[in-house]
Structures are given as structure tokens and as C-alpha cells.
Amino acid sequence: MKRIAILFISVVGCNNLYAQSDSTAKDSFYVMTPVEVRAVRAGDNAPFTKTNLSKKEIAKTNLGQDIPFILNQTPSVVVNSDAGNGFGYTGIRIRGTDATRINVTLNGIPYNDAESQGTFFVDLPDFTSSAGSIQVQRGVGTSSNGAGAFGASINFSSNELNKDAYAELNTGYGSFNSYKTTLKGGTGLVGCHFTVDVRVSATGSQGFIDRAGSRMSSLYFSPAYFGKKNSLRLNVFTGKEKTYQAWYGISEADLRSGMRTINYAGTEKPGEPYNNETDNYTQTHYQLFFDQLIGDKLSFNTAVFLTTGEGYYEQYKAGQLYADYNLPDPVPGPASDMVRQLWLNNDFYGSVSSLQFKNKKNQATLGGGFTKYRGLHYGKLIWAANGFAGTQPNGKWYDLGALKTDLNIYFKHQWQFKQHWFFFYDLQYRHINYDINGFRNNPSLIINNEFDFFNPKAGISYAKNGWKGYASFGIANKEPNRDDFEAGTAQQPKPERLYNTELGIEQTKNNYNWGATLYYMNYKDQLVLTGKINDVGAYTRTNMLESYRAGIEMQGGYRFKKWFNASGNLTISKNKVKDFAEYIDDYDNGGQKVNNYSSSDIAFSPNIVGGATLNFLPVKNAELSLLNKYVGKQYLDNTQDNGRTLNAFYVADIRIIYSIKRKLPKQSDIIGQVNNILNKKYEPNGYTYNYIYNGELSVNNYYFPMAGTNVMIGVNVRF
Numbered sequence: 001m002k003r004i005a006i007l008f009i010s011v012v013g014c015n016n017l018y019a020q021s022d023s024t025a026k027d028s029f030y031v032m033t034p035v036e037v038r039a040v041r042a043g044d045n046a047p048f049t050k051t052n053l054s055k056k057e058i059a060k061t062n063l064g065q066d067i068p069f070i071l072n073q074t075p076s077v078v079v080n081s082d083a084g085n086g087f088g089y090t091g092i093r094i095r096g097t098d099a100t101r102i103n104v105t106l107n108g109i110p111y112n113d114a115e116s117q118g119t120f121f122v123d124l125p126d127f128t129s130s131a132g133s134i135q136v137q138r139g140v141g142t143s144s145n146g147a148g149a150f151g152a153s154i155n156f157s158s159n160e161l162n163k164d165a166y167a168e169l170n171t172g173y174g175s176f177n178s179y180k181t182t183l184k185g186g187t188g189l190v191g192c193h194f195t196v197d198v199r200v201s202a203t204g205s206q207g208f209i210d211r212a213g214s215r216m217s218s219l220y221f222s223p224a225y226f227g228k229k230n231s232l233r234l235n236v237f238t239g240k241e242k243t244y245q246a247w248y249g250i251s252e253a254d255l256r257s258g259m260r261t262i263n264y265a266g267t268e269k270p271g272e273p274y275n276n277e278t279d280n281y282t283q284t285h286y287q288l289f290f291d292q293l294i295g296d297k298l299s300f301n302t303a304v305f306l307t308t309g310e311g312y313y314e315q316y317k318a319g320q321l322y323a324d325y326n327l328p329d330p331v332p333g334p335a336s337d338m339v340r341q342l343w344l345n346n347d348f349y350g351s352v353s354s355l356q357f358k359n360k361k362n363q364a365t366l367g368g369g370f371t372k373y374r375g376l377h378y379g380k381l382i383w384a385a386n387g388f389a390g391t392q393p394n395g396k397w398y399d400l401g402a403l404k405t406d407l408n409i410y411f412k413h414q415w416q417f418k419q420h421w422f423f424f425y426d427l428q429y430r431h432i433n434y435d436i437n438g439f440r441n442n443p444s445l446i447i448n449n450e451f452d453f454f455n456p457k458a459g460i461s462y463a464k465n466g467w468k469g470y471a472s473f474g475i476a477n478k479e480p481n482r483d484d485f486e487a488g489t490a491q492q493p494k495p496e497r498l499y500n501t502e503l504g505i506e507q508t509k510n511n512y513n514w515g516a517t518l519y520y521m522n523y524k525d526q527l528v529l530t531g532k533i534n535d536v537g538a539y540t541r542t543n544m545l546e547s548y549r550a551g552i553e554m555q556g557g558y559r560f561k562k563w564f565n566a567s568g569n570l571t572i573s574k575n576k577v578k579d580f581a582e583y584i585d586d587y588d589n590g591g592q593k594v595n596n597y598s599s600s601d602i603a604f605s606p607n608i609v610g611g612a613t614l615n616f617l618p619v620k621n622a623e624l625s626l627l628n629k630y631v632g633k634q635y636l637d638n639t640q641d642n643g644r645t646l647n648a649f650y651v652a653d654i655r656i657i658y659s660i661k662r663k664l665p666k667q668s669d670i671i672g673q674v675n676n677i678l679n680k681k682y683e684p685n686g687y688t689y690n691y692i693y694n695g696e697l698s699v700n701n702y703y704f705p706m707a708g709t710n711v712m713i714g715v716n717v718r719f
Contacts, residue, residue, distance in 0.1 A: 034159040035291045035301040036108040039354035039367045040144040041135050041155055045422045046414065047459025047470035048141050049502050049517045049553065051075060053134040055160075060625075060657065062128050063172045063673060063712040064180030064203045067121040068092035070128055071154070073611045074136055075553045075569040078604075078631050080685035082246040084208030084261075085176055085675075085707045089122050089243060089279075091685060095138055095521070095549055096575050096605030097151025100481060103144050104154045107235065108352055109287055109305045110146025114373035114404045115482035117147045119154075123283040123309070125216035125239045126201035129170065129182050132160035138553070139519055140457060140474035140500040143410035143428040145352050145369045148455070148478035150498050151521075158222070159233060159289065162197060164188040167719040172671075174712030178205035184220075197222045208707035210263040211273065212246035229293040238284040245277050245313065249686055249702035260681065260705045266316055269337070274316035281311030281344075302353040309348075312341040312380075325381060325397040328389045336386035342440075346375040350406075361416040368409035375402040377440065400438040402482070407431040420464040424472070426457040432479050439486045447485045451495055453477035459502075468515075469505045476500065480541075484527060487540050494543050497524040514556030521549040528603070528638055531690070532583040533592060546578040547602060568612035568628075575605035580638045585691040593692060600640040604685075606648070608632035621660065627653040636688040636701060643699055649682035651675075651706075664719065671714040679708040 042048040051074045061070050065086030068079040078096075082089040092099055099119045104111040106127075112119055121127075128134075137153040144153050165188035172180040184199035199220040206213045217240050224233035245265040254262050266273035286306045293299050320338045322329050330336075350371030357364045378399040381388075410428035417423050429452075436447040459472025480493040487493065499522040506515030527541040551573025559565040582595040601607075609631050616624040634646040655673040662668075683703040690699050 034107070034157060034289075035299050035356065036289055036303055036352070036354065037155065037157040037159065039301065039352075039356065039365050040105055040108050040142070040153075042137055042142045043363075043414075045424075045461050045463055045468070046142060047422075047424050047461045047472035047502070047504075049138045049504055049519065050141070051136045051138075053136075055132050058128050058131055058134065059669075059716070060655070060671070062126075062170075063174070063671065063714045064126070064178060064205075065712075066090040067124065067128060071134070071136060072629060073569075073613060073627060075555055075611070076138060076551075076571045076573075076609055077136075077611075078606065078609060078634075078684060080704055081706065082209070082704060083205065083212035083214065083243075084246075084705055085178065085205060085710060087176075087178055087203070087205035087207060088212060088214035088241075089120075089247065092119075093604060094136070094152035095519075095551070095571070095573070096602060097549075098604070101148075101150030101478065102152045102154060103141075103147050103149035104156075105144055105146060106156050106285070107159050107287060107289070107303075108145060108155070108354075109285075109303065109307075110144075110348075110350075110352075110369075110371060110406075112147040114346075114348055114371075114406070115375060115402060117478075117481050120281075122214075122216070122241050122243060123239050123281055125203050125218040125241060126180065126182055126199075127156065127158075127218070127220075127237070127239070129184060129201060130158045130197070130199050130220045130222075130237070131156050133157045138517075139502050139521065140455075140476045140498060142412065142457065143367075143408075143426050143455065145408060146371070146406070148430070148453070148476050150476060150478050150496065158220075158235065159224075161224075161226070162186045162188060162195060168716065170714065170716045172712055172714035175707070175710035176206045176208055178712060179203065180714065189226075193226055195224045195226070197224075207244075207246065208261060208705075208710070209246045210261045211244045211266065211277075212263060214241065214243040216241045216243075231289075231291045233287075233289045235285065235287040235289075238282065240282045241279070243279045245279055245315075249704050252701040252703065255683070255703050255705065268318040269316045270318075274339070276314055277316060279311070279313040281309065283307065283309040297357055297359055299356045300354070301356075302351065304351045305349060307348040308346070310343075310345045312343040314339065314341050314382075320384075322389075327381075327391055327397070330384075330386050330389040332386040336384045338381055338385070339383040341380045341382060343378050343380065344375065345378075346373065348373045362413065364411070364413040366409075366411050368407075370408075371406045373402070373404040373406075375404075376400070377402070379440065398438075398440050398443055400436075400440070400443060402434075402436045404432065404434045420462055422461045422463070424457075424459050424461065426474075428455040428457075429453070430455065430477070434479065436482065436485055442486060445486065445488065447492075449479070449485070449492075451477075451479045453479075453495070466508045467505075468507075470502070471504075472500075472502045474500045474502075480527060484541050491540075493527060493541065494525045496526050496543075498522070499524075512556065512558040515554070517553040519549070519551055519553070523547045523549075526577075528577065528580075530581060530583050530638070531585075531592070532581075533585070544577055544580065547576060548578075549573060549575045549602070549605065551575075563617045564615070566612065566614050568610065570610040571608070573605070573607055573609075575602040575607070576600065577602055577638050582637070582639050584697070587691055587693045588695060595639070597639055600638050601635050603635050603637050604646075606632035606634045608648075621658060623655075623657045625655040625657075627655060631684065634684075636686055644688045644701055646683055646686055646703070649680060649684070650678075651680055651682065652677050665717050667718045669714075669716040671716065673712050675710050675712070676706070676708055681708065682706055 167185035266277035352369030354367030457474035461470035504517040555569035557567035
């Protein structure tokens with residue numbers, strides 16, 4: 001068997017960087033990707049449901065919008081945007097599960113916020129311009145580093161080798177003064193051993209929503225050394241964002257009256273809204289990778305990393321009591337309008353490693369990692385209308401710390417037990433220690449928790465003559481988020497558990513491909529919002545005994561002619577909470593009223609999600625694409641009440657790409673995209689809260705509208 005020299009220089013020389021391998025080289029997690037990425041990705045024959053995006057596919061959609069919008073056409077995905085046009089804060093759901101349940105890694109390094117477990121892609125502005133590939137796994141998927149995958153995993157790889165020197169200028173401009181400017185370049189292989197890749201980016205937009213502007217900048221720097229049997233790479237990338245808050249949504253009354261762009265942020269200030277009601281954050285990543293080839297069958301990878309973050313959001317708050325900020329009352333009285341900043345300063349660091357073995361019939365990975373998170377939460381008052389009674393305005397009215405450690409070890413083994421047949425199993429142990437030294441509204445509540453999770457997965461797959469089939473079963477466990485613990489010692493949440501079954505089949509031919517996946521995701525103790533007030537007076541998520549998601553995902557593509565091809569995906573699902581108790585504040589009688597529901601739909605889980613792309617190639621070097629997306633009705637809570645819904649919507653975009661190839665510049669791509677060509681008014685996200693007053697139920701729905709017809713034009717020049 002020939003050596004699989006992935007990311008190592010072949011003995012023959014620079015021109016044979018990637019040594020060829022036998023016919024099984026493409027199997028499982030031995031694909032032409034860096035060692036550290038193969039360790040957490042599902043390979044071709046692994047029995048998991050996945051979608052791979054290449055660098056070319058990413059570039060077509062990368063006009064400055066946030067990462068979720070790059071993934072919008074992948075199966076079972078629903079995206080949203082606070083600002084209404086994909087810039088600034090955005091969200092993603094896969095199979096109805098939110099970002100706190102989606103495991104995200106950057107080159108195998110965990111990215112999810114350790115406490116909220118969310119993924120704030122706004123802190124990675126234009127990272128897709130450095131990404132060589134993206135893999136989205138749906139369901140439990142294969143073991144990864146970091147937060148547990150409860151609906152999907154997303155893995156980004158930026159460590160691919162660029163053998164040739166290059167320079168690129170990518171620019172874009174469009175509606176709402178949206179812009180993107182990216183300058184990147186690389187040395188290619190220098191002396192058969194060294195490369196350096198660099199990128200600087202600036203993106204921003206005024207946003208569709210009033211005052212929902214964003215300004216973001218980023219830097220990416222990646223020098224690397226490649227030897228005959230080893231490689232060393234350093235990644236340093238940083239992102240800085242300033243985003244005017246738009247996270248309150250729009251009331252149903254204002255939406256119906258046509259006020260689709262109103263923004264309530266900053267309006268507590270009398271007169272004009274406060275002009276600095278903003279979110280400000282800088283995040284910097286340091287990643288150091290070492291890969292070693294050990295003989296013909298073994299490869300080893302280790303990486304150390306540090307992620308630092310610091311920032312705050314600023315708010316104008318009217319009628320604030322000095323006592324709530326532990327301050328003495330000044331002479332004018334006990335209350336005042338104030339401007340406050342809520343700060344987060346954190347460090348996340350650790351190491352991940354993997355040892356990978358491959359022979360003719362076996363592929364195995366032993367891997368894992370250790371991470372530690374240190375977070376400081378504190379608040380500052382920077383202004384008060386009535387001043388301060390001898391107290392420094394920049395003093396902290398709360399200063400709280402948190403510490404979280406995460407140890408994870410896994411073993412994956414794929415065995416070709418018969419021609420065309422593969423058996424795969426994956427065993428992971430994860431230990432979490434999480435200490436919280438108080439909360440802003442309850443500083444005396446101290447939480448110390450330890451969790452031990454065993455996450456096994458197993459499956460079988462078949463591959464022959466373009467046919468593939470697989471069946472798998474996996475168990476995943478997940479600890480609660482930071483906010484879930486602010487419930488008092490008597491109401492502490494339990495961890496969640498997921499039992500996931502996947503059954504898939506697919507076929508690939510020269511001019512067509514198709515696939516279908518049946519899935520059943522059975523949850524135990526899933527945490528959901530019920531409206532219940534805990535013993536510290538806050539709304540918090542509550543464990544539900546049983547809930548499930550079941551569905552079928554279908555996808556395919558067909559090349560009708562050389563000048564016309566089409567692809568699409570469709571998910572039909574059923575998403576249920578078996579027994580749900582709704583708690584409603586009763587202002588007439590005090591306390592809360594309880595309503596019980598049986599087999600109601602899970603919030604934000606549409607029964608139908610589909611996407612379709614029609615590609616026309618009318619002339620040489622030109623491509624015209626019609627992008628279609630349909631999302632069925634969603635409920636804002638788990639009551640399945642038709643008065644608390646997000647309407648179904650269909651949105652169509654048009655994209656035109658024209659390429660000019662010359663000696664210098666080598667290639668120029670002109671990309672024009674018209675989003676929402678039908679000017680559809682739709683809202684993919686929202687929230688609701690309800691109460692009883694004067695004997696009547698008051699339902700308060702809030703929505704996050706998306707922009708009507710809008711345009712982005714980009715020019716990408718490669719030298």
C-alpha cells in the first residue's frame with residue numbers, strides 16, 4: 001500500500017506534494033484534508049448524515065453576509081438576522097435545533113462559547129474567505145471537541161495548503177450601504193517547505209432595521225512549515241465588531257401597521273434614541289498545530305490554542321434606582337436615567353490531539369482534548385442624569401467570575417469487514433467541571449457542578465458502484481447553559497440526553513445524484529422555555545421528560561444539459577413535546593396559571609424546509625442561478641397555538657457570476673445577487689410572552705423581519 005502523505009512533502013519533491021494512495025484512501029476520515037480536521041469530520045463511508053461545501057462553493061455565496069447565510073441552501077437549515085439582511089448578529093437552526101446545540105469547530109478547535117454554548121459568528125467576520133472547506137453533520141454525528149452536538153456539527157477548515165503564490169482583492173457593495181472589502185494573499189511553497197497566508201477584511205452595513213448598523217474588521221495570518229514527515233502551522237486571526245442593538249424585535253401591532261423597520265433599542269432615552277446602544281466585542285484566536293507521519297500507517301496531530309475575548313454592550317436605562325447598583329442616593333432623589341455597560345472578559349485555552357491509524361481494512365482515531373475557560377462578568381455605570389453621590393462612575397456594580405474545564409477522549413474505528421461493507425463505532429467520554437460565582441441579578445448564588453458523559457455511536461455502511469447506504473445509532477449528552485443554573489439550589493436543571501437513529505441511502509452517477517435520510521431524535525430532559533418563574537424571579541428553561549424529532553431529508557441534483565443543471569433538498573418532519581406545561585403570569589390573582597398540552601409541536605421547528613437551485617450556463621464563463629428557499633409555519637412557543645406563529649415563507653434570489661480569465665490578473669469574477677426578488681415580507685424568527693390581566697389573556701408576539709428586495713454586487717480579482 002502506498003503512503004498517504006496528507007499535508008506532508010513527498011520525497012519526490014514539491015510537485016508531488018500529495019502522494020497517491022490505494023483505492024480505499026477516500027474512505028471515512030482519510031480524505032484530502034488536514035490531519036486535525038480529519039479527526040473530527042465524518043468521512044465518505046462513515047454512517048452519518050452530512051453535507052460538504054468546497055472552497056469554490058463557499059466563494060459563490062460569500063458577499064459579506066454572516067456564516068449562517070453561507071449555509072442557507074444546505075438541508076434542514078433555517079437562518080435569521082437581527083438587522084434583517086444577514087449582516088451583524090445572525091442565527092441558524094438545523095433540524096429545528098438552535099445554535100447552542102450545534103457543535104462548531106475551527107480546524108478541530110472548539111468554538112462554541114463555553115458558558116452559553118452559543119456560536120456568535122459576528123465575532124468571526126469574513127472567516128469564510130479563509131475557509132477551504134466546511135462540513136455540516138446533522139444529528140449526533142461523529143465525536144468532536146467542545147460542546148455536545150444535539151442537532152448538528154459544523155466544522156470549518158482553513159488549514160489547506162496553497163502550493164502556488166496568489167493575491168486576491170474581493171470587494172462588494174449593495175443595499176443598505178452594505179460593503180465587503182477583502183485583501184488576501186499567500187507565498188505558495190517557498191523552498192519546498194514554507195508558506196504564509198494573510199487576509200485583512202472589513203465588512204459592514206446600515207442594516208434593514210433602523211439603526212441596526214454594523215462595522216466589522218478582521219485579520220488572518222497563517223505561516224506554516226512542511227517537512228517530509230511533519231508539518232507545523234500557526235494561525236492567528238482576530239475579529240472586531242461594533243453592532244447597534246436590534247435584538248428586541250418588532251411587536252405584532254407595529255408589524256401589522258407596516259412599521260417593519262422600527263427599532264426599540266435606545267428609545268428609553270427621551271427625544272432621539274440613544275446613539276450608542278451598541279454591542280462591542282473583540283475576539284482573537286491563536287492556534288498552533290503539529291502533524292507527524294509515523295511510518296506508512298500512523299499519523300499524529302496535536303494542537304494548542306488560546307482564544308481571548310473582551311467586550312461589552314452599552315444601554316441607556318431610564319428611571320434606574322441607585323440602590324439596584326449598590327450606590328447611595330444623590331440629592332436629587334433615589335432614581336435617575338443611566339448609561340451602563342455590561343462587560344465580558346474571557347480566556348479559553350487548551351489542547352487537542354489525535355493519533356490516526358490506517359491499513360487496508362481498518363481506520364482508527366484515538367483523540368481528545370482538554371480545555372479551560374475563565375470568564376469575568378462585570379458591569380460599569382458610565383453616566384447618570386442626576387450624577388453620583390461621591391462614587392466613581394466607572395466603578396463595577398457587579399464583578400463575577402466563572403471557571404469551566406472540559407476533558408474529552410474518544411476512539412473511532414472503521415472496519416471493512418467485507419467487500420463494500422463497513423462497520424463503524426465511536427466511543428467518547430467527556431468530563432465537565434463548571435463553577436459559577438454568582439449572577440448579575442443574584443450574586444450570592446454559587447454553583448459548582450460536575451458532569452460525566454459517555455457518548456457511544458455505532459453504524460454500518462455499504463458502498464458499491466455509486467450506491468451508498470448506512471444505518472447508525474448514537475447517544476449524546478449535554479450540560480445546561482449558564483442561564484439555566486440561575487434557578488436557585490432547589491430548581492437546578494438536569495443535563496439533556498439524545499438518542500439518535502439515522503438511516504440513509506444515496507446514489508451518484510455521471511449526470512445525477514440523489515439521497516434520502518430517515519432520522520429519529522428522541523430527547524430525554526430537553527430544556528425548553530415554559531414561562532415558569534424560578535425561585536429567584538427569572539424565566540428559565542425547564543427539563544421536559546420526553547420530546548422527539550422525526551423526519552426524512554431528501555436531496556439530489558440532475559444535469560439536464562451542459563448549460564443547465566438543478567439541485568435541491570426537502571425535509572419533512574414531525575417535532576413534538578409529549579407533555580408540556582405552560583406557565584402564565586396571573587396579575588389578577590398573583591402567581592402563575594398552568595396550562596397542560598399533550599403532543600404539541602416544538603417551537604421553531606417547521607414541518608417542511610426546502611431549498612432548490614437552478615443553474616444556467618448561457619455563455620462561456622457565465623453562470624445564472626435561481627436560489628429558492630421554503631420554510632413552513634413555525635410556532636413561537638411549545639403550545640402549538642395558532643396565535644403565536646411565524647408564517648410559512650418562500651424566498652427566491654438570483655445570482656449572476658461572470659468570469660474573465662487572462663494572464664494578469666489570472667481571473668476576475670463579477671458576482672451580482674438580488675435577494676428576495678419577489679419582495680416577500682417574512683419573519684424567520686421571533687418570541688412571545690403572555691400574561692393574564694383584567695380577566696383576559698394578553699399575547700405579546702415579537703418578530704424579526706427580513707428585508708425586501710435587496711442587491712449585492714461583488715468583484716473578486718485573483719492575481
